[in-house]
Amino acid sequence: MNEAMWALKRICSERDGRLGLTFTIAILAFALLGPLVSPDPNVLDIKARFAAPGLAHLLGTDNLGRDLLARTSVGTRYALTLAVLIVVISSVIGSLIGIVAGIAGGWVDRAVTAVFDIVNAFPPLILAFALIALYGKGSATFVLLVTVVFIPQFGRMARARARTLRNLSFIEAERMLAVHPVTIVVRHYLPNVAGPIIVLASMNLPVVIAFEASLSFLGFGVQPPKSSLGTLIKDGFVSINQSWWPTVTAALVLAVATLGATLLGEALRRVIDPKSAGAR
Amino acid sequence: MTDAITVLGARLRFGETAALESVSVSIPQGACFGIVGESGSGKTTLMRAMLGLQRLDAGEIRILGTPLQQGRAALRQRARVVQPIFQDPAASLSPRSRIRTLMNEVGTVLKEPHAATHERLLVILKRLGLPDSVIDKYPHEISGGQARRVAIARALLVKPSILIADEPTAGLDVSVQGDLLNLLQDIRRAENITLVVISHNLAVVRLIAENAIVMRAGRVVEGGEVGPLFASPRQSYTRELFAAWPSLASNNKGR
Numbered sequence: 001m002n003e004a005m006w007a008l009k010r011i012c013s014e015r016d017g018r019l020g021l022t023f024t025i026a027i028l029a030f031a032l033l034g035p036l037v038s039p040d041p042n043v044l045d046i047k048a049r050f051a052a053p054g055l056a057h058l059l060g061t062d063n064l065g066r067d068l069l070a071r072t073s074v075g076t077r078y079a080l081t082l083a084v085l086i087v088v089i090s091s092v093i094g095s096l097i098g099i100v101a102g103i104a105g106g107w108v109d110r111a112v113t114a115v116f117d118i119v120n121a122f123p124p125l126i127l128a129f130a131l132i133a134l135y136g137k138g139s140a141t142f143v144l145l146v147t148v149v150f151i152p153q154f155g156r157m158a159r160a161r162a163r164t165l166r167n168l169s170f171i172e173a174e175r176m177l178a179v180h181p182v183t184i185v186v187r188h189y190l191p192n193v194a195g196p197i198i199v200l201a202s203m204n205l206p207v208v209i210a211f212e213a214s215l216s217f218l219g220f221g222v223q224p225p226k227s228s229l230g231t232l233i234k235d236g237f238v239s240i241n242q243s244w245w246p247t248v249t250a251a252l253v254l255a256v257a258t259l260g261a262t263l264l265g266e267a268l269r270r271v272i273d274p275k276s277a278g279a280r
Numbered sequence: 281m282t283d284a285i286t287v288l289g290a291r292l293r294f295g296e297t298a299a300l301e302s303v304s305v306s307i308p309q310g311a312c313f314g315i316v317g318e319s320g321s322g323k324t325t326l327m328r329a330m331l332g333l334q335r336l337d338a339g340e341i342r343i344l345g346t347p348l349q350q351g352r353a354a355l356r357q358r359a360r361v362v363q364p365i366f367q368d369p370a371a372s373l374s375p376r377s378r379i380r381t382l383m384n385e386v387g388t389v390l391k392e393p394h395a396a397t398h399e400r401l402l403v404i405l406k407r408l409g410l411p412d413s414v415i416d417k418y419p420h421e422i423s424g425g426q427a428r429r430v431a432i433a434r435a436l437l438v439k440p441s442i443l444i445a446d447e448p449t450a451g452l453d454v455s456v457q458g459d460l461l462n463l464l465q466d467i468r469r470a471e472n473i474t475l476v477v478i479s480h481n482l483a484v485v486r487l488i489a490e491n492a493i494v495m496r497a498g499r500v501v502e503g504g505e506v507g508p509l510f511a512s513p514r515q516s517y518t519r520e521l522f523a524a525w526p527s528l529a530s531n532n533k534g535r
């Protein structure tokens with residue numbers, strides 16, 4: 001907890017960090033509070049189709065007369081939840097697989113690395129298309145499949161760290177004491193791998209948000225009547241001649257969300273992992 | 281009596297470097313044994329091989345007559361017999377664990393209640409001149425000297441019959457080097473431990489060990505009882521080593 005407070009202080013001490021934090025908090029507030037101050041996102045009001053922003057509908061309505069503030073904030077909430085879920089699951093699974101491969105060495109390591117390489121060889125979007133085509137649409141499968149796409153990045157980083165740690169005295173000392181391998185992984189590898197993994201996770205958050213939006217835009221992600229940023233942009237885009245603000249609003253939210261997360265991730269990296277900050 | 285450690289024809293190469301070349305050593309039980317040689321002569325590699333941390337290209341190692349084996353059961357058995365004190369003791373303490381956690385791990389391995397481990401730990405800490413307060417600290421919160429003693433304490437907590445210390449006096453002030461060696465010697469006598477001391481400093485080995493080998497470029501160039509070995513070294517290399525470290529030897533001649 002102390003470390004978290006320390007990191008927060010450091011992030012606030014620089015301009016990009018403050019900007020990223022502000023954007024992120026704004027998006028979180030929008031996602032959490034928006035639904036409270038707006039009507040049901042799925043209620044149709046055919047008479048008020050394509051209403052301009054006004055008192056009844058703060059951000060106007062869409063082609064079916066649904067409240068856009070409600071739909072955009074719920075969509076944002078949905079997109080953020082998916083992104084966080086995907087990043088958390090893939091970073092935890094990736095770290096564990098990577099650490100085990102790094103420790104084991106030999107054929108286990110080679111096999112895992114080969115699988116990572118194969119998954120990485122496909123452009124993420126194409127791979128996701130293929131997996132969704134195989135396994136069908138739906139939120140649960142969606143999370144699962146996108147997680148698979150993002151595991152290798154975390155796995156490779158964790159593996160590289162684990163291979164370094166493996167030869168350090170404190171790990172060898174644990175081994176010489178015959179401490180249980182699970183204890184060694186959980187207590188002595190994980191905390192020492194966590195820093196760069198957290199940085200990578202935060203850097204990946206905007207990537208996954210944009211990724212989810214693209215898939216939903218193309219109709220492979222969230223299914224109606226649920227909305228995500230991608231479906232909102234697409235729906236707005238279809239009727240852009242009648243009204244331009246639905247698309248622009250959703251695109252703006254997407255931009256602020258990814259920009260905020262990117263700035264915050266970069267700032268976090270400069271704080272936690274300064275060595276790699278200049279490298280990329 | 282079986283040897284504490286037997287090394288037979290150990291050979292190991294790192295690429296072009298011959299880290300160990302037909303190394304054979306017999307380390308008798310219950311005494312202090314010295315391994316001396318210039319930096320890069322293969323001392324640490326030999327220790328890692330003895331601990332099973334480094335596989336050999338050829339050769340055999342026996343601990344109390346039992347050949348080194350891989351696998352968890354063998355490792356658990358070995359842990360109770362032989363413990364290392366690594367060259368950089370501060371680096372041998374896991375940075376994100378409290379000393380208490382690291383000590384309790386020993387209790388868990390020994391299947392001993394934590395309260396009992398704690399009791400024994402307090403005795404060991406007192407003996408090493410460490411305050412009880414180190415228990416609740418993280419490794420980075422204690423001094424380098426304390427970390428060295430904490431690493432020794434953790435090794436002793438296992439109640440090993442063999443202790444291998446890599447450069448135990450490295451980085452220490454000459455004035456306290458002798459103190460640490462005497463402490464190790466006292467503990468060795470009291471607990472009837474076989475102590476293996478590795479050092480590039482011939483004076484250290486001469487002060488504490490009964491028997492020793494001299495290593496150079498991965499080979500054992502000579503060995504035997506410390507008195508005759510260093511009184512009239514047959515190898516010019518040993519004489520050179522000796523010439524490099526006269527101070528501690530002459531300081532401690534009277535002890």
Ligand SMILES: Nc1ncnc2c1ncn2[C@@H]1O[C@H](COP(=O)(O)OP(=O)(O)O)[C@@H](O)[C@H]1O
Pocket residue numbers: 294297298299317318319320321322323324325326
């Ligand atoms: N993991 C390793 N990889 C490559 N070379 C190594 C490795 N460990 C040791 N060496 C080399 O083996 C030789 C012996 O090293 P070491 O056993 O550390 O010597 P000492 O402890 O006597 O200073 C040195 O030349 C060293 O560079």
Ligand SMILES: [Mg+2]
Pocket residue numbers: 320323324325367446
């Ligand atoms: Mg060494």
